[in-house]
Amino acid sequence: MNLCKNCGVELDINMNYCPLCGQKSTQSDSLFSDKKPEKKEFKAINEPYNLNELSASQKRKVFWELSAIILASSVVVSFIIDLIISKEINWSKYPITIGIFLFINISLISFIPKKIFILLSGSFISTSLFLIILDLYIHNLGWGFKLGIPIIFFIYLIVFFLTVVVKKSRQKGINLIAYFLIAAGIMGLCIEGILSLHLLNRFELRWSIILLVSLLSASGILLFIHYRLKKATDLKRFFHI
């Protein structure tokens, strides 16, 4: 008798996997085993593993470990080469900073992928710090504070709202492209506004208005196709009283 160890159901003799839970089958001698069904256990992360057998969170942990090793190696190698050639920390500060920045963001994605607000906030703070440090490296030109951080703030804000809207959308089709286009239009508006404030010392919008209107029109058509035409035959049921 071939019993699934996970859910306790009987499998055909030629079944290698339980169609109910996906567990590999095991041959059992008795029809009515007294053994309690064993819980499906994932292998500990420090044991040799088959990537396909890991859960999503374990796969993320593996990805994080690999990334950490690669980044740490790059940082150490850059640092040592720089030290050998220049006898001081010279150009290696760039790969070191980039490595730390990437490590923070990969950690955020690996450990809190579902907490979008915390993930984006953490990422925004680390990116802002990264821009400030780069600015300092190139003799404090001030673009990090005046341009970089305001622009990435709006990028993160728009990405946050876009993610929420996409998550809330019950039907995922060309409506998502429309949302993306609208977000891109608003982003254009923000970028031109920030640039004009920085370069002209006044708020002035030109090309971004044209971009927004074009993208809104395209989005409108896409949303119309998605909701109105798809639902055209459904209006009776939608409005039934």
Add this chain to the structure above:
Amino acid sequence: MSQENELKQNDDNFWYPLDNAAKIFPAITTEEHTSVFRISASLNHNVHIKSLFQAVRSIESRFPYYKVLLKEGFFWFYFESADFLTPVEVDNKIPCRSFKKGGHLFRVLAANNRISVEFSHLLTDGTGAFEYFKTLLICYFKERALEIPSDFNYLKPTERPDRDEFEDAYNRYFKENIPTNSKRPKAFHLPFPVHYKPHYSVLNILVSMAAIKTKAREKNVSITVYLIAVYLHVIQEIFEKTEFSRRHRKYKKLSIEVPVNLRKIYPSETMRNFSLFVMPEIDLSLGHYSFDEIIKTVYHQMQLETDEKLINKILARNVGSERNFLIRRIPLFIKSLVLRMNYYSLGSNQYSAVLTNLGKKDFPATIRDQIERLTLVPPPPNKNIKISCGIIGFNNKLVLCFGNVSKSKELEKRFIQFLVKQDIHVKLVT
């Protein structure tokens, strides 16, 4: 629009409005208060999974009214047919879990020697779900090469579903211009604290049907009336003997909500909801009730309340409000708010607990000894009611399944103690 028109479209692409009983559920269903119930069969062998899959697939097209998704209209929710395969899942989580929003509303589960089906009350009631389950089990045993007598009555997978099975029977039997049922006073609610999430746990009590029947016969009542009386007796004990706040003690009416299968009163083949509730009660402000007094009053109240004319009153109240010209034209999101508020004030505040008896079920002699017992797990009750009881009988075995969202098992303990005192052998089963 008549139902006839809605279903006249291509059979593969039909839609229909929710029936009267189902209309409340989208407004009140939550992750914990799921409105999902379960019927299980414990077999005397481990489930043969290939046969189960084949049985499930062989009846896919027989029950199209269950292969629907809930859609949100402007004024009402409605069901739209969907092309999905019936989900078959491992039964390794708590029973009666909620269904994903916008997804399918029933599932088949299996583990070890148990096959179960879980249905959202949006789709159907216990009777409809059992018909599906019966067909599933018959097909499963056919796959296991067991003979099924040709005269055994079940919905055969080879037959086309009858149009009457789609029927909204509430609307068919609704009578206009009769007075509606009046609002009842607030009932006593068990004063137990609610369990942390997940709230729901079940306790199955196996008793001999013959023993219960003998006891019920001694009192000249049915098993249902007998068990309602035990339920009320036990709640009365809790009311009288346990310490709890004055807020709870203020309400002295003990009432049990008992679903009545309307198919027994009005002829209907519907596979959707077609049941209403009656609420036998005792009023402790009139003094203590002996068990015999409880039996007597429950018996007469059940006789009275299941009278067709009084059922018409409840139907008139429920369906009448749904047909009201103004209510129909209120946008759905406002309706849902009102329904949610009314559910507590007009619904669950009026009774102390729920007892639902699906009755004695039978299978052909060829497969009878393959099934150890059947179990009906009631939907998780809300935080006011806390405990529900689902009852189903098969092969001289009656299973009382107590679904509980509280931290206390006081009611179940007292219920068992009472049965034991009556010389009824009680066994706890999984």
